Amino acid sequence: xxxxxxxxxxxxxxxxxxxxxxxxxxxxxxxxxxxxxxxxxxxxxxxxxxxxxxxxxxxxxxxxxxxxxxxxxxxxxxxxxxxxxxxxxxxxxxxxxxxxxxxxxxxxxxxxxx
Amino acid sequence: xxxxxxxxxxxxxxxxxxxxxxxxxxxxxxxxxxxxxxxxxxxxxxxxxxxxxxxxxxxxxxxxxxxxxxxxxxxxxxxxxxxxxxxxxxxxxxxxxxxxxxxxxxxxxxxxx
Numbered sequence: 001x002x003x004x005x006x007x008x009x010x011x012x013x014x015x016x017x018x019x020x021x022x023x024x025x026x027x028x029x030x031x032x033x034x035x036x037x038x039x040x041x042x043x044x045x046x047x048x049x050x051x052x053x054x055x056x057x058x059x060x061x062x063x064x065x066x067x068x069x070x071x072x073x074x075x076x077x078x079x080x081x082x083x084x085x086x087x088x089x090x091x092x093x094x095x096x097x098x099x100x101x102x103x104x105x106x107x108x109x110x111x112x113x114x
Numbered sequence: 115x116x117x118x119x120x121x122x123x124x125x126x127x128x129x130x131x132x133x134x135x136x137x138x139x140x141x142x143x144x145x146x147x148x149x150x151x152x153x154x155x156x157x158x159x160x161x162x163x164x165x166x167x168x169x170x171x172x173x174x175x176x177x178x179x180x181x182x183x184x185x186x187x188x189x190x191x192x193x194x195x196x197x198x199x200x201x202x203x204x205x206x207x208x209x210x211x212x213x214x215x216x217x218x219x220x221x222x223x224x225x226x227x
Contacts, residue, residue: 033213033215035215041219043204043217045216091158104160105150105157105159107156108157
């Protein structure tokens, strides 16, 4: 069964450093998402991406964040200058055709900022 | 604004017992509703979804959920719980004019043998 994959599974970085989290969505899916879950808190929406542009973003997704689909398979989340409060589990998700279809989640990348 | 409430933070049941996890949503129109499960160290797996039609929906792993518009609820049920069902369960909602899933805070299920 096709699945969403994410790399790395765990990333440790120092405050102020740039990180790139990578995702490979399901191949025929057209909508892509990033969510995050701070330890002990609920899963929060960050951004949705369709047709090579951001379709929606939350207030969390400020100028420090960016997303890109550099080729036909990868979908990346970049944090330009990490802060301690960026420490969280980041989930990538994809959907075949938008909000009326279910979103399939990857296993997550645990980001630890020290 | 849309919101999802899961009133039970932690539930403990014995293996073989029945289970009901509560979910209430706040949304003006009929939302699209989902239940996801997260096992330790794993991602979120979709258990079931409701978009329209029959208000009782069947999902994977023997789970079902019932949409009740009058109570703004979408409770998850299972008649007989297995030890492997121990996990965190999230209810989520998405509106028709948005992409984003809004999650509840989750209910952690513990199963005793």
